[in-house]
Amino acid sequence: MYNIEEILKISDMYLRSKLLLRGYLAGIHRVPYKGISAEFSQYREYVQGDDFSRLDFKVFLRTEKFFIKESENEINADIYLFLDISGSMSYNIKPEYSKTLFFLMAYIAFHQLDNCGYGFFSNKMHFFKKPTRKRTLLTKLIIDLNKIKFKGKTDIKNSIHYKADKIKKNSIIILISDCADDRKNISLTLKSLKVRGCDVILFHVNDFLEKDENVLKNTRLKDIETDNIVSSDNLNSRLSDFNAFTESIKKDALDGGYDYIHLFTNEQPNIALEKFFKRRKQ
Amino acid sequence: MNIAIENLFPLIAILCIAIFLIVRNLLTGKVVYYPSIRYFKGSKTRQGNIPGMIKEILKFIFFIIFLVSLLIYFLKPNILSKQNEYAIIIIDKTPYIEINNVLIERITDSLMSQGKYNNFLVKEICSSKNELLKKQRIIEQIFEARDQYSGELFLISDREYNNNCFSLIKTKSNFPEIMITDIKNIITVYSKIDTIINFELFLHNAQVFKKYVELNKGINSITVSYEGFFNKIIAHYDTLIIPEKIQLQSIMVNDKTNNNFIRKILKVLGYKHSKNGEITISYEDDIKKGIVISQYGDTYVKKGDRSFLSVNNNIPIDLEFSHLKFKKITINKGNPVIMSSFGECIISNDDNRFYINIPADTGLSNLFLLPETVILFDILISDYNEHIYENSLLAYRSDIINNNDYSYSAEYEHPSRNIEHIFLYIACIAFILFTLISIL
Numbered sequence: 001m002y003n004i005e006e007i008l009k010i011s012d013m014y015l016r017s018k019l020l021l022r023g024y025l026a027g028i029h030r031v032p033y034k035g036i037s038a039e040f041s042q043y044r045e046y047v048q049g050d051d052f053s054r055l056d057f058k059v060f061l062r063t064e065k066f067f068i069k070e071s072e073n074e075i076n077a078d079i080y081l082f083l084d085i086s087g088s089m090s091y092n093i094k095p096e097y098s099k100t101l102f103f104l105m106a107y108i109a110f111h112q113l114d115n116c117g118y119g120f121f122s123n124k125m126h127f128f129k130k131p132t133r134k135r136t137l138l139t140k141l142i143i144d145l146n147k148i149k150f151k152g153k154t155d156i157k158n159s160i161h162y163k164a165d166k167i168k169k170n171s172i173i174i175l176i177s178d179c180a181d182d183r184k185n186i187s188l189t190l191k192s193l194k195v196r197g198c199d200v201i202l203f204h205v206n207d208f209l210e211k212d213e214n215v216l217k218n219t220r221l222k223d224i225e226t227d228n229i230v231s232s233d234n235l236n237s238r239l240s241d242f243n244a245f246t247e248s249i250k251k252d253a254l255d256g257g258y259d260y261i262h263l264f265t266n267e268q269p270n271i272a273l274e275k276f277f278k279r280r281k282q
Numbered sequence: 283m284n285i286a287i288e289n290l291f292p293l294i295a296i297l298c299i300a301i302f303l304i305v306r307n308l309l310t311g312k313v314v315y316y317p318s319i320r321y322f323k324g325s326k327t328r329q330g331n332i333p334g335m336i337k338e339i340l341k342f343i344f345f346i347i348f349l350v351s352l353l354i355y356f357l358k359p360n361i362l363s364k365q366n367e368y369a370i371i372i373i374d375k376t377p378y379i380e381i382n383n384v385l386i387e388r389i390t391d392s393l394m395s396q397g398k399y400n401n402f403l404v405k406e407i408c409s410s411k412n413e414l415l416k417k418q419r420i421i422e423q424i425f426e427a428r429d430q431y432s433g434e435l436f437l438i439s440d441r442e443y444n445n446n447c448f449s450l451i452k453t454k455s456n457f458p459e460i461m462i463t464d465i466k467n468i469i470t471v472y473s474k475i476d477t478i479i480n481f482e483l484f485l486h487n488a489q490v491f492k493k494y495v496e497l498n499k500g501i502n503s504i505t506v507s508y509e510g511f512f513n514k515i516i517a518h519y520d521t522l523i524i525p526e527k528i529q530l531q532s533i534m535v536n537d538k539t540n541n542n543f544i545r546k547i548l549k550v551l552g553y554k555h556s557k558n559g560e561i562t563i564s565y566e567d568d569i570k571k572g573i574v575i576s577q578y579g580d581t582y583v584k585k586g587d588r589s590f591l592s593v594n595n596n597i598p599i600d601l602e603f604s605h606l607k608f609k610k611i612t613i614n615k616g617n618p619v620i621m622s623s624f625g626e627c628i629i630s631n632d633d634n635r636f637y638i639n640i641p642a643d644t645g646l647s648n649l650f651l652l653p654e655t656v657i658l659f660d661i662l663i664s665d666y667n668e669h670i671y672e673n674s675l676l677a678y679r680s681d682i683i684n685n686n687d688y689s690y691s692a693e694y695e696h697p698s699r700n701i702e703h704i705f706l707y708i709a710c711i712a713f714i715l716f717t718l719i720s721i722l
Contacts, residue, residue, distance in 0.1 A: 088317035154318075180318030210317060221316035227337065230319040238322060245321040 007268075008096040013142045016100055017107045043067045078131040078168050079109045079116045082160060083148075084177035086122035087225040090150035091178075092207045097265040098176050099145050101203060104269055105174050106141050114172075120144070121159035122152035128163065131171070153225045154178075157185040161192055169197045176203040179249050180225065187252040200258035201276065204249055208266035211242060299714055337719055344716040351709035355702050369399040371436045373406045393436070460497065460517050469504045471517050473497040484514035533663060534559030538566070539575060547659045561666055567615070571634035573662050574615075636662045 010016045046055060046066030056069040083102045089095060102118070109116040110133070117131035118141060127144065156177065167173065173193055179186055179202075190200050209215050216238040221230045246262055253260030263272045371389060390402045460473050469483075476499050483491035483506060490508050536559035537544055544563055548555060562572035616632025630637045 091315070091317040094317070178317055180320060182320075207317065215314055215316070219312055219314040221319050221322070222313050223319045224315050224317055226319075228319060229313065230316075230322050233322065241322045 008093055008100060013100070013103050013145070014138075017104050042070050044070060077114045078171035079105075079114050080131065080167055080171055080173045081105050081109075081116065081118040082173065082175045082177075083118070083120050084122065084154060084156075084175075085120045085126065085148050085150050085152075086154040086178075086180065087151045088154060088178050088180035088223075089205075091224060092209050093265050094178065094205060094207045095150050097207075097269070098205050099148075101205070101263070101269045101272060102176055103138075103141060103145065104273065105176075106138060108273075110138055118144075119163075120148050121156070122150075123155040123158060125159045125163050128166065130166075131168070154181040155185070156181050156189050161185075161189040164192060164196065167193065167196070167198065170199075172199045172201070174201045174203065176205060178206060179204050183245075183248055183252055186249065187256055190253070190258045191256040194256060194258050200256075202249075202253060202258060202260050203272065204246065204260065204262045206246075206262070206264050208264045211239065211264075216242075295710065296714060299718070341716055341719050344712045344719065348709050348712035348716060351705045351712060355705040355709055357702075369393040369402040369436060371402060371404045373404065389436075462515050462517050469506060469515065471495075471497060471502045471504060473499055473502060475499055477518075479518035480516070481518070482514075482516040483508065484516075487514065533561055533666070535663065536560075536562045536572070538562055538564040538569070544575070544659075551660050551663070553663060561663055567635075569635065571666065573636045573638060573659075575638050634666070636665070638662070 007016055043056065043059065044067065046068055050068055054068050054070075056067050059065070059067045059069075081102055083098060089098060106116050106118060113133065115131035115133050116137060117129050119128040120126050127148075129140075129144075154177070156175075160175070175190070177186075186202075190202060193200050213235055215221075216233075217235040218232050220232050222228070223230075250260050250262065259276075261272060261275050263269075263275075369390065371386070371393075373386075386404055390404075393399055393402060460471060460477070460479055462469065462471055471479075471481075473479075476497065478494055478496050481491070481493050481495040481504060482489055485508055491506055495502075495504055533553055534556040535548055535553045536557055537548060537555055545555075548563075560571060562569040563575065564572065565575055567574055615637050616630035616635065
């Protein structure tokens with residue numbers, strides 16, 4: 001097992017990905033797309049408006065009741081990856097970590113033969129690329145990732161909510177952010193995507209220094225994005241506030257029906273992926 | 283080494299701020315950057331002093347100001363300021379105002395004792411080489427350009443100007459407050475104040491008139507019933523004594539100048555005026571025998587353009603002198619007879635012609651008829667006759683003229699104010715602000 005900080009020092013994003021994804025590529029994701037397929041999912045009773053062609057006549061002959069045979073389809077999904085490039089994400093190793101995670105997700109999606117699109121946002125959507133399966137996708141992504149600068153305020157609502165019309169229905173949306181935004185806005189935005197039938201996964205990334213004793217204990221904290229300063233406080237109080245905030249984001253995710261994965265930058269991204277796939281299998 | 287306490291202010295300010303910041307940091311904890319302070323709602327948040335963008339701009343501006351001010355400080359600038367650092371004393375120099383060093387020292391000592399000025403500057407306006415009435419304009423120009431002077435303007439003059447342009451007009455002249463200006467049957471007395479004087483007239487050294495006369499400020503006329511030439515007139519402070527050796531001549535004088543000033547002199551001296559007179563007084567050089575008064579150039583302005591009212595009767599004095607033309611001295615001719623101490627020829631002689639370069643300042647105060655001028659004319663006119671005056675007398679007159687030094691114009695360099703310390707202050711303040719913005 002490699003140390004995450006050592007891995008992040010590797011400039012080649014491919015090499016980083018291969019090191020991190022060793023043994024994890026077997027993971028597969030399901031799409032919430034019910035239809036005709038070889039893989040059986042369930043029976044349900046016929047309701048008015050259903051397609052007659054999907055009636056299971058064998059069951060009808062046995063039970064004299066109309067049943068629809070549903071199957072789970074494995075199709076090529078549209079995956080949207082969004083990376084938060086606001087000023088708060090520039091803290092310590094967060095940028096490299098989040099970029100690596102971002103690339104890993106794209107890498108997996110590409111090798112799963114899914115259509116993959118991506119965007120970078122802070123207070124607005126700075127860059128957006130429609131889902132594609134072109135071979136050059138990962139190369140271009142590396143170029144784009146090298147270009148980005150982490151600055152500005154976080155505004156998920158303005159960045160993603162107002163761009164929702166460009167996102168296809170029933171697609172998978174993966175958002176990597178430190179959630180340094182109003183939690184109502186985060187929740188509202190992700191819920192609205194969920195309503196559109198999308199499968200939303202929020203990767204909440206925090207730097208390990210954000211819970212460090214030396215940083216939190218009796219210091220005045222200055223917000224990178226706003227320059228606002230919070231007066232000094234003791235460590236326990238600060239940790240309690242921090243945990244409360246992350247819990248509230250998690251609770252919003254549960255209420256909103258979207259997936260939430262909390263990561264610290266001292267955790268290996270492949271562990272994050274493990275968490276992710278575990279969650280997806282549930 | 284003496285260091286002015288005010289020069290230490292910036293250093294003290296920087297030290298105070300440094301101590302304040304150190305103590306503040308010790309008491310409140312150091313400032314650490316953090317991705318987002320949204321997590322800590324339990325603690326009181328304080329708005330950052332300045333939003334990020336504005337902060338960067340301000341930092342840039344203050345840094346530039348700091349650099350520029352420091353640069354200017356090292357260049358040691360001398361820039362005129364409007365502060366009254368200097369007392370600028372402007373002297374309206376006329377033949378009849380005696381501004382000597384003692385007087386200037388007295389005035390400057392008086393001004394400096396007020397503590398409002400660091401230094402003083404003396405500037406003289408000379409009338410002899412320029413158009414005389416231009417003085418009024420010069421004064422106005424000085425007033426208009428007063429912003430160029432780093433100080434307060436004071437004018438020393440024996441006359442009043444139309445505009446009281448200056449914060450203080452000091453009237454100081456060598457003639458007394460009461461001055462006899464015309465000494466024929468109607469005696470004219472100029473008074474600077476409203477007063478009562480003891481007025482005495484002497485005819486052939488015998489007192490023929492003594493009376494208390496009430497004088498108003500300005501020109502006063504006193505009518506006396508006696509005829510003849512008064513050789514002594516006492517008007518309280520002023521006493522006019524005409525030497526007995528002046529002979530009331532039978533010489534016929536042709537006054538081509540048509541100048542009241544000359545006329546009065548001739549009248550006092552008793553010379554008869556005739557167009558066929560052998561002795562001619564003229565401004566032009568085209569006479570055979572006589573006196574040529576300073577060659578003047580172009581007509582500058584009519585007296586009527588400037589209005590001085592007689593306090594007595596409110597009649598504009600311009601009416602009396604409106605025909606006068608004020609011109610510029612050009613070239614002297616002949617052999618010098620009387621030279622000024624600065625080498626300027628005052629009187630020269632060329633065969634039968636005397637050239638006089640006495641500038642007749644035609645300002646109000648300088649139209650007075652002075653005994654010295656009367657005598658000088660008498661000497662010159664008599665010279666054509668029998669040279670009745672002794673050499674010593676002429677020497678004495680030349681002393682009078684030389685002492686007046688009216689042709690001398692002193693130009694002093696206008697000193698500028700050193701304001702480098704202002705830029706040091708600005709640099710320090712800019713640096714302090716820059717530091718504060720950077721830290722907070």
